[in-house]
Amino acid sequence: MDVFINSATGYYGVICFENVGLPLKQWAAEDQEFATSIASIVSLILESTERKIAETELRSEKEFSEKLVTSLREGLSVVNLEGVHIKVNPALCEMTGFTEEELVGIKAPFPYWPPEEYDNIYKAFDNPLQSLGVVKHAILMRKNGDRFPCTLSDSVIRNSEGKVMAYFTTINDITIRVKAENILKENIIKSDQRKNTIIELANLIGEDFELSLKKITATAATALNVDLVTIWEYKKEKTELLSKQFYNAISQEYETEGLTIRKNDFPKYFDVFEDRNSINIADVVNNPITKAFSETFFIPFNISSRIDVVIYGRYNNYGIISFESTTPKRVFTNDDESFATSIASIVSLMVESKERTLAENKIAQTNTQLLEANKELSKLRNQLEQENVYLRNELDLVFNYEEMVYGSVEFSNVLNEIEKVAPTKATVLLLGESGTGKELLARALHKTSPRSNKPLIKVNCSAIPRELIESELFGHKKGSFTGAFSDKVGKFELADGGTLFLDEIGELPLDMQPKILRFLQEGEIEVVGGSVSKKIDARIIAATNRNLLEEIEKKQFREDLYFRLNVFPIAVPPLRKRKDDIPLLVEHFVDKFNKAYDKTIKYIPDDAMSQLKAYNWPGNIRELENLIERASILSASETLNIPGFESSNQITKQRINVVDLSLDSVLRNHILQVLEECQWKISGPKSASDILGLKPSTLRDKMNKLEIKKPKKE
Incomplete structure (x- = not known):
């Protein structure tokens, strides 16, 4: 005889009662009733066991949910469909100063909503199902009345059928972040x-x-x-x-x-x-x-x-x-x-x-001295003019301000500072690592100054032997020392009326620094072996890759000279901080070495370009130029193969555009590239003006000036 066994979830199985041997047993009604009672007892035991297991699992799930809510660092607010608080976590209580008892059971507006912000907060949650996961900004209120900024992100709780049962919001106090942002903005201003x-x-x-x-x-x-x-x-x-x-x-x-x-x-x-x-x-x-x-x-x-x-x-x-x-x-x-x-x-x-x-x-009142000074000045001027012609020609060959290659905001800011200080007489100190273009910026500063028709004289303070540096800077008279067979005009005199660029000023010997300081204070120099001071009108631009304040601490650099030089310091960013310029520089150098070595390089692998942009460039632009020159020499096809950056996938590569690298051309190409990436979206989030850091009106002005127009759809 078989009797079914039931459980809480349905049929569980069968219990069998069997008679062994003869004669055949006929089951009476009492037997069937007894067997059914036995099956019912087993069913009750099964249902009780399953119910205890379910209760244990439910209790564990509830404990887990409670621990999860309690451990959240963000504040948590759960409201039912009627807008009544049904749950808050300790983080929200700590954030606002209200207890759980003061918040649960309260209908919106909640105690931590400032009255003046009711409209904004209601508007933020006007249609919660359409704004799930969207981070919103709001102002909330602590129990003591203090207001604080925060971010809000809302979501919903659904039952097993997908029906919305409640809404919950995570609240993050951003007071510290907002204060830090405000301090940074104030410091920049x-x-x-x-x-x-x-x-x-x-x-x-x-x-x-x-x-x-x-x-x-x-x-x-x-x-x-x-x-x-x-x-x-x-x-x-x-x-x-x-x-x-x-x-x-x-x-x-x-x-x-x-x-x-x-x-x-x-x-x-x-x-x-x-x-x-x-x-x-x-x-x-x-x-x-x-x-x-x-x-x-x-x-x-x-x-x-x-x-x-x-x-x-x-x-x-x-x-x-x-x-x-x-x-x-x-x-x-x-x-x-x-x-x-x-x-x-x-x-x-x-x-x-x-x-x-x-x-x-x-001095002007002494006619005799003035006439003698004029004669000497005329003689020196003729000599200097002859030397200046050569120097100007030499500098014009190696520098063209409009051919500076850049597109990054960082380098553009440096040029803005150059443009501001160029018309003045102020001493400028260029600070930056080796190979960042400090000499190029010094030439740009001179070319855009009122002294541009006069020479720019460069002195590398680290390249001149210690025993010759005074003669090199200030000149010497014939016979003033062994080997002085004739008069020599120093770099300060050559720069009279123009600009003197003291490169690597941090390498200047300590005993020579007072003489530079004297010129900065008095505008006078004294030729080696001479007895009369000479008035010189030269603007000083200094550059160094050293930390001069540390050199002062080491007693390797005079503090008073530092303060004389540090009238207008300009920090030149290293290449690793202007990586947007790397593709432009690569194109420029490839074009340069194509012409120099009769190459026809047109492409560079995408992953090689990515590695170039990811590399740290301790040698900055000079290191990049040397690498591209070596790569140009070694490349035998139209694809640039860069040593150490070889690509295993030669299919994916980009064309190297040989274009005019004037300032307007670089700006035009850069703006076009950004516009195409943004699908010609000029204003709003992720637009061209947003990426370029410009106002939409400013971007439109630049587009008109550079004749940039959106292409017509075919």
């Missing part, structure tokens, strides 16, 4: 403002001295965000300081020829500038150097901190420029101190210009 300030003030050199000082104090107060700026002039052999120009940014008042302070009253303050060119003091009331001023000056005016920098004249220190703040606990940064030093350098140049003008006027 501050840096640009300060560079523009230096350029603006550099243009004042040679103008009316008193008016220029007045302009400097007001402009510097704004740029450095200080309340008081004072320019002090040394008097009585540096035993007194006279307030030459004073500006109060709070009241916007000027004062000239006012206060006098004496060394006898404040010896520590005067003595500190005997071996230091600047001081940065955060607590002026208690600092030993400035404490003596507290009762008279600092406390009455609420001054808390200050920076003082020495102003140099042609022969002696002219005075000091002071920047004072009334902001409590204001601490000036290293950038602030560096900017203050740059301002002092501009004032120094103005002082030197004024002193130079006075000296020149005095």
